[in-house]
Amino acid sequence: xxxxxxxxxxxxxxxxxxxxxxxxxxxxxxxxxxxxxxxxxxxxxxxxxxxxxxxxxxxxxxxxxxxxxxxxxxxxxxxxxxxxxxxxxxxxxxxxxxxxxxxxxxxxxxxxxxxxxxxxxxxxxxxxxxxxxxxxxxxxxxxxxxxxxxxxxxxxxxxxxxxxxxxxxxxxxxxxxxxxxxxxxxx
Ligand SMILES: CC(C)(COP(=O)(O)OP(=O)(O)OC[C@H]1O[C@@H](n2cnc3c(N)ncnc32)[C@H](O)[C@@H]1OP(=O)(O)O)[C@@H](O)C(=O)NCCC(=O)NCCS
Numbered sequence: 001x002x003x004x005x006x007x008x009x010x011x012x013x014x015x016x017x018x019x020x021x022x023x024x025x026x027x028x029x030x031x032x033x034x035x036x037x038x039x040x041x042x043x044x045x046x047x048x049x050x051x052x053x054x055x056x057x058x059x060x061x062x063x064x065x066x067x068x069x070x071x072x073x074x075x076x077x078x079x080x081x082x083x084x085x086x087x088x089x090x091x092x093x094x095x096x097x098x099x100x101x102x103x104x105x106x107x108x109x110x111x112x113x114x115x116x117x118x119x120x121x122x123x124x125x126x127x128x129x130x131x132x133x134x135x136x137x138x139x140x141x142x143x144x145x146x147x148x149x150x151x152x153x154x155x156x157x158x159x160x161x162x163x164x165x166x167x168x169x170x171x172x173x174x175x176x177x178x179x180x181x182x183x184x185x186x187x
Pocket of ligand 1 (some may be wrong): 108
């Protein structure tokens with residue numbers, strides 16, 4: 001199984017259906033928090049839904065079209081992140097992420113997204129990492145801003161969130177294949 005230890009407390013693992021019960025429990029107790037910015041909560045009402053989603057994600061990974069990782073903080077599932085899609089023809093990795101509210105404010109996602117950049121470059125052949133955040137989602141926008149992404153512009157009415165349109169801010173980092181970081185251990 002692909003997993004990476006990112007600090008003493010933070011690790012990521014390729015998401016597998018066996019994580020479904022714990023991941024659904026995290027989702028369920030953070031339902032109101034996550035609904036502020038994520039559109040899929042009403043369609044995730046049981047661990048069975050989470051298991052089906054994780055199986056679908058494994059299929060995308062097997063085809064090189066996506067990557068879904070589960071984030072562990074001190075051994076407990078804290079959230080997820082990854083590439084919602086990988087455009088292999090153009091070498092673009094589209095990043096998505098969420099944390100349980102009790103795991104925010106610790107810098108976890110910034111560490112994880114920094115590692116996703118390495119994965120995009122070293123394992124996915126990406127030349128561009130793309131992050132799109134709703135305009136009002138300041139905590140999400142702070143992640144690409146902290147990591148040196150360029151703000152490229154605003155997509156108007158990019159997403160319908162529970163009946164209301166939101167604009168998306170587009171952030172991107174272009175990867176210089178000449179400047180490879182030190183290899184990170186893959187267990
Ligand atoms: C978006 C989301 C993951 C951001 O969480 P976050 O905790 O703010 O992000 P990080 O884990 O990178 O932590 C950064 C915070 O930890 C603090 N921090 C502590 N130690 C840190 C460190 N070593 N490095 C960076 N930040 C650190 C930062 O100051 C910041 O807190 P602040 O906003 O109070 O200044 C989270 O709010 C979330 O899941 N929201 C709901 C779902 C969502 O919006 N998903 C994204 C859709 S585009």
